[in-house]
Amino acid sequence: NAGVTQTPKFRILKIGQSMTLQCTQDMNHNYMYWYRQDPGMGLKLIYYSVGAGITDKGEVPNGYNVSRSTTEDFPLRLELAAPSQTSVYFCASSSFPWDEQYFGPGTRLTVT
């Protein structure tokens, strides 16, 4: 099993550009999550999904969108990149909401 994979590993965006961060898991987990991690701060939940076709906002959803068309994939979309979105983004998944979460390797995004 590859677990949770994320692409790209690094990306530099100009202000106003758009991009999609990809996340895929091969563990057949229903629950998937997107977090951002800023220096000195804990992981903040952006969006989560409880299954294909069902998504909901986390703590910091503004400026992001998600979709969940399959169990495996949970892409995160930035429509108009802003410097405040410079961060490290982690995707995670779990079998059940009370279970441990499995994290991907992260995407380091810089918006200039």
Place this chain on the structure above:
Amino acid sequence: ILNVEQSPQSLHVQEGDSTNFTCSFPSSNFYALHWYRWETAKSPEALFVMTLNGDEKKKGRISATLNTKEGYSYLYIKGSQPEDSATYLCASRMDSSYKLIFGSGTRLLVRP
């Protein structure tokens, strides 16, 4: 607003020392407490998921306790080794929410 606090922020110990750190969380509506270990340049990995007051978990030299009435959890490392150097994250879950609220972590450095 749910705040999860971890202390200390960072800790330097000598190889062989035992150490512990604290995670504090609101005790009302408590559902679960997660501990994760996060090595530099890797992704967070689950150590424990704890739900019951008085629960104790152990994995090798690492153990954790939970007090849900007063809202804290301790993580203990016995005989620290350089490979224990990492950031240790705790996260709390309230009610049956799908959301984990993370603390900002305790960064442990074990000197050989």
